[in-house]
Amino acid sequence: MGGRRLKAVPFLALWLVLVVGGTWLVFQAAEVSTGLAVAVGAVAWLAQVPLARARINDLGRSPDDVLWVFVPVLWQVFALVLLAPTPRDEERAKRIATWHGQLTGGAAFLLGARQLARVWYLALVLALVFASIQTFIGDEVLAFVEVAKGLELDRRQLLAQVLFWVAGGLGLYTLVQFVNRSKVSRVSWIPSLFALPIGLMGGGVFLIGMPGTDPARYALVYSAWGLISACIGGAALAIAWITIGQELADGRTPRPMAVLRRMLDRTPDVAGPHGAKVHAVQIGLQVVVPGIFYAVQMAFVDMVAVLEPDAPALKRSARLTWGIRTRVLKVLLLGVVFALGAGLAAAWVFEGPAAMWEGLIVPGATSLATNFVGDLVGILSFGAVTLGLLAIYRERVERLRAREAAKADQPAEPPPPVEEPSSSGAPLAALGLLMAVAGGLLLSQAGTGLVMASCGVLLGVLALLVGRRG
16 A cells, blocks of 8 residues: 655656656657667656656555556547655544455455466367457458459449348348337347448448559458457356356366357357447547446446346446446456557568558458457457456445445345246247358359358358357
8 A cells, every 4th residue: 555655756757757768769760660669768658658657655545546648549538647746644644544455456356367377277278269250251251252252243232231221121120129029038139230241241242343443442341250259259258257257266266168158158148248348439439538438337248148147248347337437447448459469460470560550440451360469369358347346246246245235234145046048949930040041042243142142151050059049
């Protein structure tokens, strides 16, 4: 809690010099893009961290507040915090009491990383499998654009119209689901998760042939695959990480087959709320701030969907994150910084400094090896974030339960066991049939029909898995 106290004026003078100099060097590194420039800029920027952390200790703030130094916009706001007068010892003790004894965002992320390290063999297998799917199918999705470019204009327009009509039908289905949201099951929302991706694919096909639209059409089609992968694959991974975290927290060793069975059994049920979170965050990130807000507010959606199957996941997550959203944001920030930094490092190694930034903007600009390493690290980072958030979720639930028990003047009781809800595979089967029929009608278009029919078959298999639970 304590530590050496610093004189404010000398510290702030040196800190401001490092901030200004580091910022200038980082911008120079972005323009020059040489390895030496990037390294010098990074070292100059990181040199301020020990000073900022020492000043944070003086102010009685949580140690992981130093993370704001790494956020390009928020660090200017945080600079005003560091410039505040040094509080008296009594005031500093009060500030420390507001966070001392609780799991901070930085500690939660490190806890998640340590838990991953304890089950490294299982985490690595999961990451390798899902990174392979993400990378290689993503490459085939980009190849789909080249196939569509080879079609005649009237056939290409027909393909775009079919995709738009399918997306529109799924949009109407989503509207009906929303009207009857209090009556429908979670799994019945899965077809709605394909409305926007299919619409994006239609938009990408529609732009083919228009001058100057190459980056846009590739981005639209790749974003479609990214959404599908994040909604379905992300839900399966979330179930795996949460299961592993629960087992480790309870003092047991996770069994790979038990994790796999729970993934297969619960993915159709969890994909609905998880996919809603993914859509809200991705759409909100188009204007940045709403996406960050949704990411924080919905951070516990996966935990609620897996561990509290009868609770409304979105509302429950909003309630649980209220009052601790700064801590949650820090966990998410660490995951993004780790994944982005590792992805840029991989691009630097495999592609060179000049192409390091291009892969962040243009899909397919980097090699499969670079994409695979980036996806692999991203999945492991998602695992550490999920495990860290799970620890905060468990702590939050226990605190709220104890508070409610104290109000009722009786000891807290564990919640009654709940049975995981059963579901029907009918909605998935209907969507799979629709896409398989569309693929059959377009088989003359070679790769186009193959992609559509394959999606239909995959949805049919998923429908069978769901039906086995019903």
